[in-house]
Amino acid sequence: MEAPATNKIVIDPITRIEGHSKITIHLDDAGEVADAQFHVTQFRGFERIVQGRPIHEMPSIMARICGICPVSHLIASSKACDEILSVEPPPTGADLRRIMNLAQIVQSNALSFFHLSSPDLLFGFDADPAKRNIIGVAGANPQLARDGVGVRRFGQQIIEWLGGKRIHPAFVVPGGVDAPLSAETRDRILSTIPEALAATERAIAWYKETLVRFEEDAATFGDFPSAFMGLVDRAGNVDHYDGWLRVMDAQGRLLADRLDPRGYQDYLGEAVEPWTYLKSTYWKTLGYPNGIYRVGPLARVIVAVQMGTPRADVELDEFRRRVGRVPSSSFHYHYARLIDMLHSIERIEELLRGPDILSPRVRSFAGVNSNEGIGVSEAPRGTLLHHYKVDDNGIVQWANLVIATGHNNLAMNRSVAQVAKHYVKSAKLTEPMLNRVEAVIRCYDPCLSCSTHALGQMPLQVQLLGPDGAVLDELER
């Protein structure tokens, strides 16, 4: 908590016009940045509102947590329900769930990279805000914008063809999926894969050229040692749907491997701060807040041995040559997100070409056979956990949700502090500081819909307050 004599900078949405998050930067007596707080300001209470409702409603209600990654919640929720039914989906049912999950990774990563972050990368952090959006990108680099719209559509179309609509689809249900795949839909998806691969590889080539211009930013954008966590398969490769949790420290040593996600409460804690609705998850062994770790695309490519698909593995090798085996800067989330996207498209093709993908056996039926279930998946932004307790009739009694952006909360706060320390050098606020404070948060692609929402750029009003509360400086953008 701030001492009465502490100066603080409040970055607040302009008279609460817009934005579901705010930032406070605390200064010490010498006027140096001491700490920063990233405030998340929306709360809906899903853990309580589902109490008293039957479990078969859970996937479709929980999907409404987020319109950007509804499929992640469908998957984690249905997997928790699988445990309550005490069934495993038939192998084809699991593969079809994987395809929909990967399609969502592709569309969500495309949204983050092309629609939200490419304007900064294309025009620079100090460019005219009026053109820094996807429509501005379409004017300056039409191919990049077309690829962005195209790759996002690729993922959204698969979701629509499988689940009937692009946002909040059905399809994934407790026990598997609700309909087998037709040969026609399989072939239709397969026909869109070559262009999706080509567009993603164009974006990767463009990003690699662009990266060299951002070396200074990469060194201050959340560049600190931390652990990383993600799901891996039996071979230690990236797995977005199932597997074991692997946690690696900043030196590349395994803090834990082959962790059963069902035991999450043994090794992950959730801390509450009075100034945000987003809880901070931490690695219990190291305590709070030392148990900081990152999840999401950067964590996935770090903890894995390989991606496990040919094109993505070539890119991962190059990634490791360029930025290191365990890069410490969150700026590299962008790069990792593109590789994650390429891998997901390749995996969709592999799964569609599987010999049993058209099998009519896609769902296991059962009643309530267990009173508790935990489901896990890799959402676009990282590891997602749903945990339910039900009575013998399948009525939900309690729920706990551990959301990907919550795992990254400590890292986002530290990143904001780091950018502020680099750019705030006196009682004078500067435009580049504000630009970067927004952009560092965007690296994490925080899906604040999963607790709030802050897509795009937040309008900021920054005030620098003296110890007596007097406004020393003020900046709006």
Place this chain on the structure above:
Amino acid sequence: MSAKPTFATIWLDGCSGCHMSFLDMDERLLDIAAKVDIVYSPLVDIKIYPDAVDYCLVEGAVSSEEDLHKIRMVRERTKTLISFGDCAVTANVPGMRNPIGVKPLLERAYIENATIQKQIPLDVVPALLPMARPVHRVVPVDVFLPGCPPSADLIYGVLVDLIEGREPSTAGARFGR
């Protein structure tokens, strides 16, 4: 200055799915962008909601004090206000908390389901209103566009109707879908 109509989007308490459906217009998004000036939206970089906006799509229910301030300001400055999606039209999923009350809702998340520092966040974050309300319970609404979310085709059709001066047709819209 151009003579094109001005267009804005905002979100209150929702999941951003309606905005994602807006993006699902894909290339048609660029058509729309050519026909209107997008003067304010979370998807673009302009920071201040201007005066005299012609059309505004509002996603989400009115759930917090912040939402309330925001929607009153937007209503004052907007000619045609469109309740965009089921949460704006009926309060939908945010409204599921209404029979429970704010306190048990917060206690589940921040007391019962927390490991350490169990407490209800009160600093800086806006307080929740006792009930999540549909937009038209708070300010007058001109057009209702239901759906969870409304489809991209429906959004496109309504926007083109509005831009071309017709009564917007929401035929084909369905609640919950």
